[in-house]
Amino acid sequence: MKRSIALVWILLLVTAFAVAQDATIVFVDGFVDIQTEAGAVFPADFGDELSAGDRVITDRDGEAELELGTGGDVVVAPDTVFIVGATTTPSGQRTGRLSAAIGSFSFRFNAAIGNEPRVGSTTSVAGVRGTEVRVYTGSDGTTRFEVIEGLVEITDGDTVVSLAADEAVEVAPGSGAGNVFAFLEQPINYAAWNAALVEDFLADPIDSLDGVSIEMAELLAEIERRAPGIEERLAQSDALGEELVKIGEENGTEARQEFLRETVAPFRNELRDDFVDFRFVVLSALSLRQFVVARMAGEMDAAYFLNPGDPVYRSFLDDLELLDDRFEEVVVPWLVPSDL
């Protein structure tokens, strides 16, 4: 059950690149940067517009407040990488997706109920109803949801974990949602919380990496399941292209146009849509590697800098190598330089 969180958010977010979710910077304090999906980085300023895929990056003294086009306010806390996204639910409804790759943010929905965004991290996501919620994402990918008002629902496999006001839950990659607990309304000390997560991670890094590996394995399985079909249809698309050329040479322009209109266009339009969905899964795996696994590796490198021969560190590196081998085998062939 717990292993299927990644698949759930893939299903929920499979068209995340399909819809633009606009937000506007309404307050900036300290050093805050915006990184566009295309990779450009510039200092955030009042009135800056954000689109799906853009990131707001705050330093240790930086803070930013965003107003969502669909209603709602987001406060991005210091030391956070916050991602503006969007998704289309299985019913076709357009909603935003707000997540922290690391750090924390709070979200208050202040428009009519019915179009609230999904909130969470790169590894866990929740639906919200008329909610004020705080989200924390730790270095190991653990996501903590705190509900101040309203209701939050976290889909974990076939199970839905519901949180009412003053309730919280932590969701760890691979091991799923823990017990729901009551929390004090004051924000937690993120640095202390994250330090505890890092401490827990360093106490048992192999188990933590295994948890993330399970998430990654589900993404890789999805890619492996769909890749042959995509490859086959891309080859068919090329064959249709050759046939198109041949028909043009043998039967003239009008026949070529008819073949393109009646045969090539329907096939390729469907292929294009499926390919775009497939690419989203590929880019999700890349995000997991970039945001969660890379941070784990960084913590381990720092912790064992003076003791690189430690068996725990060596074992971690062995597991990491296995994960990376699979990543290179399955994901990398579908990446292009401008994805990095």
Place this chain on the structure above:
Amino acid sequence: MNRAYRAIVIVAATAIVLAGCDPLGLLPLDAEARVAAFLSELNADDIDYGALRDNFSPDANDYGSMNTAAYWSATTVFNPATEAPFAVSGLTAGGSISYGSAEIYTGTLTSTTYPGGVEVQFAFVEDDDLQNNMLIRAIVPDFGVTASDPLDNVIIR
């Protein structure tokens, strides 16, 4: 800034403007120049798909895939393998589609399948990061497919 350095900067900037080349993408492109830049990359022998995507708004639905060769080989009218070379002429403001707040331009596309030309509409949005820099949000060629939803005809979006 000393005088010699300032003169070099002014000469370089003037040369870039006069030559119409902007390798760093620092100058804004209007709709016509944007289409020219898009077609120039699409017609290239060795297409840089990252650069090709740079002609589109990050709001475009398929933006995450536009930097791959596979995406373009799965497109119909703008498939570089079978349809190049491309040209667009007579690009003018206005059109029959509406696409949010995008500005619509209409022109005539010629390609291998359409040597006589076919109407094409471009939806443009202004770049958030560079004033007057127009980016393509969607392309809608009218190549005769009848669709219940007009947006089904949007080839690049």
